[in-house]
Amino acid sequence: MPYGYTGNILHVNLSSKKHWIEHPPENFYRTYWGGRALALYYMLNKIKPHTDPLSPDNLLIFAPSVITGTPAPAVPRYTVCAKSPLTGAQGEAEAGGWWGPELKKAGFDAIVIKGSSKTPVYLWIKDGQVEIKKATHLWGKYTGTTQKIIKEELKDDKVRIAQIGQAGENLVRFANIVNELKHFNGRNGLGAVMGSKKLKAIAVRGTKPIELYDKEGVSQITKEITKRVMDNPLSRDLRELGTPAVVRGLYEAGCLPSYNWTTGYFKEGENLTAETLNKTILKGTKGCYACPIRCKRVVEVDEPNFKVDPAYGGPEYETIVSLGSLCGISDLKYIAKANELCNKYTMDTISTGMAIAFAMQCYEKGLLTKKDTRGIELTFGNKEAVLKMIEKIAHREGLGDLLSQGSYLAAQKIGKGSKKFIHQVKGQEIPMHDPRLKTGVGLQYALSDYGADHMKAAHDPFFKDKDSVGIKEMKGLGILEPVSPTDIGEKKVTLFKLLDIYWTVFDILGVCDFGYVPRSVGTMEELLEIICAATGWRTTWFELMQVGERSINMARIFNYREGFTSKDDTLPEVFYQDFKGGSLDGQGAINKKDFKKAIRLRYELMGWNPDTGIPTPAKLIELGLDWLIEEVSR
Amino acid sequence: MKIIIKLEGYLKYKYSSNILESNYSKPVTVHQVLKDTKISSADVFFIKVGDLIVKEDYLLTESAEVKLFPIIGGG
Numbered sequence: 001m002p003y004g005y006t007g008n009i010l011h012v013n014l015s016s017k018k019h020w021i022e023h024p025p026e027n028f029y030r031t032y033w034g035g036r037a038l039a040l041y042y043m044l045n046k047i048k049p050h051t052d053p054l055s056p057d058n059l060l061i062f063a064p065s066v067i068t069g070t071p072a073p074a075v076p077r078y079t080v081c082a083k084s085p086l087t088g089a090q091g092e093a094e095a096g097g098w099w100g101p102e103l104k105k106a107g108f109d110a111i112v113i114k115g116s117s118k119t120p121v122y123l124w125i126k127d128g129q130v131e132i133k134k135a136t137h138l139w140g141k142y143t144g145t146t147q148k149i150i151k152e153e154l155k156d157d158k159v160r161i162a163q164i165g166q167a168g169e170n171l172v173r174f175a176n177i178v179n180e181l182k183h184f185n186g187r188n189g190l191g192a193v194m195g196s197k198k199l200k201a202i203a204v205r206g207t208k209p210i211e212l213y214d215k216e217g218v219s220q221i222t223k224e225i226t227k228r229v230m231d232n233p234l235s236r237d238l239r240e241l242g243t244p245a246v247v248r249g250l251y252e253a254g255c256l257p258s259y260n261w262t263t264g265y266f267k268e269g270e271n272l273t274a275e276t277l278n279k280t281i282l283k284g285t286k287g288c289y290a291c292p293i294r295c296k297r298v299v300e301v302d303e304p305n306f307k308v309d310p311a312y313g314g315p316e317y318e319t320i321v322s323l324g325s326l327c328g329i330s331d332l333k334y335i336a337k338a339n340e341l342c343n344k345y346t347m348d349t350i351s352t353g354m355a356i357a358f359a360m361q362c363y364e365k366g367l368l369t370k371k372d373t374r375g376i377e378l379t380f381g382n383k384e385a386v387l388k389m390i391e392k393i394a395h396r397e398g399l400g401d402l403l404s405q406g407s408y409l410a411a412q413k414i415g416k417g418s419k420k421f422i423h424q425v426k427g428q429e430i431p432m433h434d435p436r437l438k439t440g441v442g443l444q445y446a447l448s449d450y451g452a453d454h455m456k457a458a459h460d461p462f463f464k465d466k467d468s469v470g471i472k473e474m475k476g477l478g479i480l481e482p483v484s485p486t487d488i489g490e491k492k493v494t495l496f497k498l499l500d501i502y503w504t505v506f507d508i509l510g511v512c513d514f515g516y517v518p519r520s521v522g523t524m525e526e527l528l529e530i531i532c533a534a535t536g537w538r539t540t541w542f543e544l545m546q547v548g549e550r551s552i553n554m555a556r557i558f559n560y561r562e563g564f565t566s567k568d569d570t571l572p573e574v575f576y577q578d579f580k581g582g583s584l585d586g587q588g589a590i591n592k593k594d595f596k597k598a599i600r601l602r603y604e605l606m607g608w609n610p611d612t613g614i615p616t617p618a619k620l621i622e623l624g625l626d627w628l629i630e631e632v633s634r
Numbered sequence: 635m636k637i638i639i640k641l642e643g644y645l646k647y648k649y650s651s652n653i654l655e656s657n658y659s660k661p662v663t664v665h666q667v668l669k670d671t672k673i674s675s676a677d678v679f680f681i682k683v684g685d686l687i688v689k690e691d692y693l694l695t696e697s698a699e700v701k702l703f704p705i706i707g708g709g
Contacts, residue, residue, distance in 0.1 A: 461705035
């Protein structure tokens with residue numbers, strides 16, 4: 001009898017409307033564990049190279065892990081994977097909330113979806129039973145409306161629903177997937193894949209607890225970590241200010257991404273801080289399954305002619321910047337509205353903000369005109385214009401249709417040198433953390449298999465000093481020496497090789513980085529204890545790091561098959577230039593030659609060909625991926 | 635001279651105060667001020683004096699407000 005996991009993987013073919021349940025052996029779970037690792041197994045085996053991401057042949061995979069759904073703190077996350085319509089690469093996004101644990105309780109470790117329905121449908125999964133239900137009446141509805149209708153028709157308010165809004169239906173290439181209206185598989189356009197399959201939602205409900213190897217053991221560890229999390233200053237900051245806490249430091253230092261990355265200086269930055277948000281529009285806080293931190297913001301505006309619905313949560317740091325300073329906007333009310341619209345339509349707020357900021361710069365430089373915008377004065381700081389553009393992108397109208405393809409494809413169509421105003425890696429717009437201050441984050445942007453992402457490793461400042469939490473608490477990985485956040489030498493490359501794999505393990509296991517070292521107080525040893533108590537597996541960090549590394553190599557090969565090369569492991573040009581304006585004016589440029597050298601060293605440390613970045617056969621054998629050697633031998 | 639340390643973000647919880655004060659009779663480095671107030675460098679990402687971002691070896695020669703910003707991670 002399996003513990004921690006169910007032993008059931010649900011396969012659904014939406015073309016034939018059939019489903020079946022696979023029961024992989026224990027060694028399968030011990031090799032792939034869940035999340036992206038498990039998903040990549042199916043992607044490499046079932047998705048043919050060069051498959052159109054929006055065709056029925058693409059897979060859409062929902063995967064929690066072998067420990068998701070246990071009561072251990074901050075382990076609520078699950079992964080969605082598919083070939084990305086935004087990047088054409090391996091697509092992946094993790095979400096918190098309650099849906100992943102509920103899927104486990106409903107009896108499944110993952111759902112692998114292929115095919116495409118002719119008419120809109122939703123999946124209803126309850127205690128091992130699966131039903132494909134009509135969703136024609138839900139198509140075109142806001143996420144809030146859809147959730148309400150599904151709960152009513154299933155006559156169960158405890159149903160957890162992952163779903164898409166109109167952006168997903170309309171195949172916006174950065175549409176995302178939401179559960180409980182405010183927890184997102186945010187990046188890579190996976191909502192468009194769901195839309196292409198005419199799959200509006202997946203409703204799950206489980207009434208049976210997950211079988212645990214040592215229930216008392218899990219309970220004991222949970223109590224210990226929870227107590228320390230509650231006392232931890234960083235956790236308290238997250239609880240009181242949420243991720244927007246980051247805004248103040250960055251704006252005061254002059255490195256808050258602003259005006260489409262043309263400067264880090266944003267004069268009205270005070271208006272965007274977490275403290276201002278708390279004083280003006282905060283209504284409350286929310287958390288994820290079994291999490292004591294409650295970092296999620298809930299905001300509300302209730303004015304006669306301007307309302308923001310608290311049902312859709314509130315803006316994170318990324319959203320405040322991407323739909324705020326990046327577009328020259330300093331009014332939190334409007335940013336909250338923009339966030340609400342993106343959430344109703346299910347659009348990634350980072351890519352949305354980046355696409356609009358790009359269009360604003362094109363407009364101000366004369367590359368787009370009022371004719372292109374159909375009368376919208378698309379200048380930086382025009383907050384009404386941002387709201388209008390979100391509507392147009394979601395419905396793919398006019399310029400919105402062009403931007404719905406992502407800024408990379410939009411720049412190709414606009415031409416006229418507009419390419420220099422986009423900031424992306426592998427076609428995905430960069431998040432709101434500046435690598436000039438954290439070069440390890442830059443390495444991760446460049447090397448990420450699914451395009452630029454800020455959640456690919458712990459950030460550099462946690463390793464800056466001998467007393468830093470990363471140095472004190474992660475010696476078990478061989479991390480012994482501090483490295484400056486702006487260093488880009490050998491020590492940094494070595495550190496971030498380890499952090500990349502470590503963070504990938506978090507993604508695979510569904511661990512929230514706000515709960516464990518270096519960002520919080522759950523230790524590496526306690527994570528092993530949780531796994532053992534949940535599954536009965538006496539694992540080690542050696543085994544877990546191999547699992548993480550295995551998935552990185554699998555993703556690398558998936559992308560290689562799709563035509564990605566070492567040339568795609570780059571940073572946007574803006575980061576090779578100094579900051580402009582503010583306290584850091586004239587400083588900060590990353591040395592391009594040093595950065596390229598760092599990438600090459602990273603390839604070598606990973607056991608990849610230093611010229612091509614392709615995994616060597618020996619590395620694949622080491623990781624038990626000999627079945628992929630043929631892919632790299634072509 | 636009076637040096638006012640303003641603690642931002644989680645630093646105010648860790649060091650149980652928003653503001654700390656120290657008095658010095660001669661110029662002092664930010665590093666020494668941190669040491670005297672028992673604030674760990676490991677917790678500090680940016681140091682701001684007036685409009686300037688400075689390093690710990692910055693010499694304070696007159697009364698000043700020193701803002702300390704905590705380390706910033708992803709999320």
